[in-house]
Amino acid sequence: MTRAPRGLAAAATAAALVLTGCGAGQDSASSDDGHLTLAYGWYPTCFDYAQSNPFAIFGRQVLDTLLSENPGTGAIEPYLAESWEVLDDGRVYEFTVRDSVTFSNGEELTAQVVADNFETLARLAEQGVSPTPGAYLRGFDHAQAVDERTVRVVFAEPNAGFLQANTEGQFGIIAPESLARTPEQRCAEGTIGSGPFVVDEAVQDERVEYVRRDGYDWAPESFGRTGEAALEGVTIQIVPEESVRAAGVIAGDYDLAYSITQSGLSQAEGHDDIATVLAPNRGVVNNFVINTTDPILADVAVRQALQHGIDREELVSTFYGAGVEPATGVVSSGHPFYTDHADLLRYDPGLSRGILDDAGWVEGADGIRVKDGRRLEIALTFVGLDIGTAAAGWEYVQSRLADIGVALELNQVSDAEQVDLRTAGDWQLAVVQGAARGDADGIAAFYSTELTTWAGQAPRPEVDELLALQASTVDPDQRRALVDEAVAAILEQAYGIPLFDSAQVLLVRDSVAELTFPVNSWEPILYRVEKG
Amino acid sequence: MTKQPTGADAVWPVLGYVLRRFGYFAVVVLAVYTLAFLLLYALPSDPVAVMLDRRSSGAGGSTPEQIAELRERYGLDEPLLVRYAGMFGRLLGGDLGVSFQSGQPVRDALGAVAPNTLALAGAALLIALPLSALLALVTSWRAGGVVHRLLVNVPAFIAAIPAFWLGLLLLQVFSFSLRWVPPAGGTGLAGLVLPAVALALPVSAALTAVLMRSLDDVQRAPFVTLLSARGLRWRRVYLAHVARNALLPFLTLAGLTVGGVMAGTVITETVFSRSGLGRLLVSSVEVQDAPVVLAIAVFGAVVFAGMNLVIDLLYPLLDPRIRRPGSGVLA
Helix, strand or coil: CCCCCCCCCHHHHHHHHHHCCCCCCCCHHHHCCCEEEEEECCCCCCCCHHHCHHHHHHHHCCCCCCEEECCCCCCEEECCEEEEEEEHHHCEEEEEECCCCECCCCCECCHHHHHHHHHHHHHHHHHCCCHHHHHHCCCEEEEEECCCCEEEEEECCCCCCHHHHCCCHHHCCECHHHHCCCHHHHHHHCCCECCCEEEEEEECCCEEEEEECCCCCCCCHHHCCCCCCCCCEEEEEECCCHHHHHHHHHHCCCCEECCCCHHHHHHHCCCCCEEEEEECCCEECEEEEECCCCCCCCCHHHHHHHHHHCCHHHHHHHHCCCCEEECCCCECCCCCCCCCCHHHHCCCHHHHHHHHHHCCCEECCCCCEEECCEECEEEEEEECCCCCHHHHHHHHHHHHHHHCCCEEEEEEECHHHHHHHHHHCCCCEEEEECCECCCHHHHHHHHCCCCCCCCCCCCCHHHHHHHHHHHCCCCHHHHHHHHHHHHHHHHHCCCEEEEEEECEEEEEECCEECCCCCCCCCCCCCCCCEEC | CCCCCCHHHHHHHHHHHHHHHHHHHHHHHHHHHHHHHHHHHHCCCCHHHHHHHHHHCCCCCCCHHHHHHHHHHCCCCCCHHHHHHHHHHHHHCCCCCECCCCCCEHHHHHHHHHHHHHHHHHHHHHHHHHHHHHHHHHHCCCCCCHHHHHHCCHHHHHHCCCHHHHHHHHHHHHHHHCCCCCCCCCCHHHHHHHHHHHHHHHHHHHHHHHHHHHHHHHHCCHHHHHHHHCCCCHHHHHHHHHHHHHHHHHHHHHHHHHHHHHHHHHHHHHHCCCCCHHHHHHHHHHCCCHHHHHHHHHHHHHHHHHHHHHHHHHHHHHCHHHHCCCCCCCC
């Protein structure tokens, strides 16, 4: 999930709120121990997690998955599946489904229901409406119930990421009643799961109310809690304006607020009863994707010069606030496949200049390099969400690159324009954050030219092969070695320019305890959360 | 000597006037539909690709075949003209289509939020109209007087306050500090007050300015001097004659203001976290949810042109001069 926070005009807003002296008291939401009120910026356009990555927080609370990932060790652990087996080198997966689990509509969880879940997901993926589960199910052949409690999922070729995929919310197991719905109905109505909460009411653009599921008793061990959720209910209040989310937490109307930037943090300064919580990202970091079929960017020297021509430390410290760190690899540091490559990403303008000199790019009269009559001009496409920060940061990058003789042209576009440019392959550099997935397949989905959605990247056989090979390598150590090799090649050849990693920043009242984000920053496990 | 119009002579021009106004109404709605349709569907960008992109957030793409199939499913493969005519026919029949993003019938999505916006806009007008009328009447009571000089710049001052800033200020004071009204959602009357005030103030600024100006102008007309000279008390001259004659421009602007109020709901609904057409429009535009945007545009046009139609039809009732043939007003 990638969604940048935005505000109408954050600075003026913060000033207004400071002027009025946002003192205020607590209570209202906070006084009710059993109920959590969470301020969030966007109402989900689709309530079906399988079809809609950007709204993880809404879907996750009502869903359980077959497996869970231990946040401490990263080990895959039982959840709705008691045990599992990987057969035929990762072509066949057998799960033993937990007994006496029910969905919130009363239907029972059986092996057949799980098999139907996978078959339905594969069908949705075929229709193209759920690309993410489609990617997780690469090579899917069929799923069948072997007996009442055992389900077998069969792939045409090994799928090494499949176990991890079963910890992701897109693979949340849903009730037969929901499986029978059309994709549109699933989006509009949401899906029925076996999770610790049930949607009670959803009011368009206003709020989504959840109540605790009575009799829930199948949380994974690593959640450190058994039985029903601690909270009786949860309200996700949709508050589009960041300053209002922050002011609401300060005043005690909300227990916590998502998507806070520097302006919200300064509002909360000096309030001892409010903590700043960073929910780490776990995915491919914010980076420049590179169109390697472009005549200029096909030159590895140019790409390497960019790699070492950007001062990531200064970019981050000057233009971004809490929760943003300079990239030291292709993925977040909390990602299971993270390796520290700070050296390959270090700022070294001298090195960049040398590489360009050696490659025959000669500085012209205006300081911009030229080779074979072609100026070293590169257009950077970015989606303009924030009014201030984004553009200012890229202007800074522009000036740094000018120092090494590269003319960067800034091209701010809308979401829709970005999609057009991308599908048409009509772009040079673009700013993108990869999807959050704690598996090497997330790296492959971004950097393999066979899988990426960024058309226009020339095939890079050595990397593509490694990334394809890791996807079918079940042995963890072997897989890791393949991924490391691929990532090193990606950074050395500068097929991508990792820039920075951004965590979610939340404001949380001190009455909220046990708030954790084991899977990714957009999926707090509200089941564990207590209020006191 | 002028001939007094008989009943039959008066009916035809009025009927023609009424029919013409209905014609204008239809033209405005059709023009908005056409423009919105062209902007949404004739542009090169592909709403299906945008939808899929948003759903996947870059984690796995869809094949061109899948995209083509989805385009067919949403009827995007038909020629533009066929879609233009077909969609207009369905709109007339009340079928607004299905949202690309949510899969929800557009009629349901609009039905869920439109009452909130209409309540907000209605409340804002209920505040703005009397407020601006009162302010203008008080200000222009004596042209050039102390009150006049004091209050004449108030509308400009109010108009200069940014709407979202005003909203945030009201929220901070009345919700977060004084805790009189809830800060978000705004279900019920308590939640309606602040956003309605925030929306009404900038609107009433323009209305006040126009009415003030027109009151000042009418006061300078010879008939006012004549009435005063005949010994009528100023209060009666001012309220019964000056105010009545100054009303028409005010009314015209009030009709146009409906458009301003509808547009203002975008910011007001965002700041006050209210659901409504403004919010829905913004989120739908961001993701090119064409059926929703088109429906909101046409709905807005119907409301706006409808209000102005009503006001146009009121003119002849309010001002007898307009009813007279040859007055040139019934054009």
